[in-house]
Amino acid sequence: xPELPEVETVMRGMQSxxxxxxxxxxILHRHDLRWQIPADFRQCxxxxxxxxxxxxxxxxxxxxxxxxxxxxxxxxSGRIVLDSPATPAPHEHVIFITADGRRCxxxxxxxxxxxxxxxxxQEDDYKFLAxxxxxxxxxxxxxxxxQAAFKGRKAPVKTxxxxxxxxxxxxxxxxCEALFRAGTHPQTASGSLKPREISGxxxxxxxxLTEAIAAGGSSxxxxxxxxxxxxxxxxxWRVYGKKGEPCPDCPGLPACTGVAHLTQAGRSTFFCPLQQxxx
DNA sequence: AATGACTCCTGTGCGC
DNA sequence: TGCGCACAGGAGTCAT
Numbered sequence: 001x002p003e004l005p006e007v008e009t010v011m012r013g014m015q016s017x018x019x020x021x022x023x024x025x026x027i028l029h030r031h032d033l034r035w036q037i038p039a040d041f042r043q044c045x046x047x048x049x050x051x052x053x054x055x056x057x058x059x060x061x062x063x064x065x066x067x068x069x070x071x072x073x074x075x076x077s078g079r080i081v082l083d084s085p086a087t088p089a090p091h092e093h094v095i096f097i098t099a100d101g102r103r104c105x106x107x108x109x110x111x112x113x114x115x116x117x118x119x120x121x122q123e124d125d126y127k128f129l130a131x132x133x134x135x136x137x138x139x140x141x142x143x144x145x146x147q148a149a150f151k152g153r154k155a156p157v158k159t160x161x162x163x164x165x166x167x168x169x170x171x172x173x174x175x176c177e178a179l180f181r182a183g184t185h186p187q188t189a190s191g192s193l194k195p196r197e198i199s200g201x202x203x204x205x206x207x208x209l210t211e212a213i214a215a216g217g218s219s220x221x222x223x224x225x226x227x228x229x230x231x232x233x234x235x236x237w238r239v240y241g242k243k244g245e246p247c248p249d250c251p252g253l254p255a256c257t258g259v260a261h262l263t264q265a266g267r268s269t270f271f272c273p274l275q276q277x278x279x
Numbered sequence: 280a281a282t283g284a285c286t287c288c289t290g291t292g293c294g295c
Numbered sequence: 296t297g298c299g300c301a302c303a304g305g306a307g308t309c310a311t
Contacts, residue, residue: 002305003305034287034288034305034306034307058305058306073305073306074305075288075304075305075306076288076303076304076305076306077288077289077290077304091289108288109288109289109290110287110288110289110290110303110304111287111288111289112287112288112304112305112306113305128306128307152281153281153282154281154282155281155282155283159282159283162305162306163306164305164306171304171305172303172304172305173304265282265283265284266283266284266285266304267303267304268302268303268304
């Protein structure tokens with residue numbers, strides 16, 4: 001599902017295709033995504049030039065020449081289709097049409113995605129962005145910051161890393177992958193992690209996200225890159241979805257029982273019990 | 280304050 | 296073959 005690397009890839013694809021273009025019209029097939037799309041959305045967006053893009057966590061912000069920003073969240077099944085056909089695809093709820101005739105569709109079968117409109121100057125005060133944790137690939141995300149977020153917390157590290165207030169942009173897949181790389185057991189109480197382990201976690205998070213962005217985002221079945229091609233980073237997942245398969249980090253070790261699965265806060269967790277021990 | 284359960288939604292894949 | 300159902304997950308909201 002779209003996590004930071006996929007959202008970054010989508011944003012870059014949209015940027016390369018739509019930056020400085022004029023939105024001549026917006027077709028709204030339905031207003032009820034996760035929340036209602038503002039009633040005046042079409043009126044406010046039509047005729048405006050796209051002046052810039054920004055990603056914050058899993059949100060995409062599309063800046064317009066009238067100093068408004070479109071807020072776009074892909075939810076779990078959302079994707080952007082460039083040059084979508086004139087006949088709307090199933091679940092293609094919104095279509096942006098540019099002055100030069102390009103069609104940019106927002107397809108979202110499960111409708112967990114959202115579309116909103118806010119003043120560009122108040123992006124960071126927007127209710128869903130205010131209070132969000134640091135961007136994991138920016139310098140502000142340090143082990144000291146993560147250590148402060150963990151301090152005194154008894155909740156498992158997996159759960160706390162999924163919380164967008166701790167660090168923004170991580171989802172179930174990349175949290176599993178980062179914990180595996182760091183050798184941290186997902187059930188470890190956050191507050192019990194040592195500084196050394198936390199700095200290892202910071203490095204693992206950065207590495208896993210950086211590699212995923214380089215690979216062009218992942219696909220998990222229902223994600224399509226703006227260019228229309230599927231991402232392929234899922235082949236590089238080491239533990240996610242690999243229950244029972246040999247752990248990639250302990251080949252041939254007799255003690256390795258393979259990738260294990262457990263449920264935390266209603267979410268699937270995959271890990272190697274041999275490489276990731278509670279300390 | 281912190282934590283976990285619940286909720287939205289539909290496509291997929293499994294078992295019978 | 297076809298049906299039914301559990302499951303997938305982002306994240307806000309509510310209850311504990």
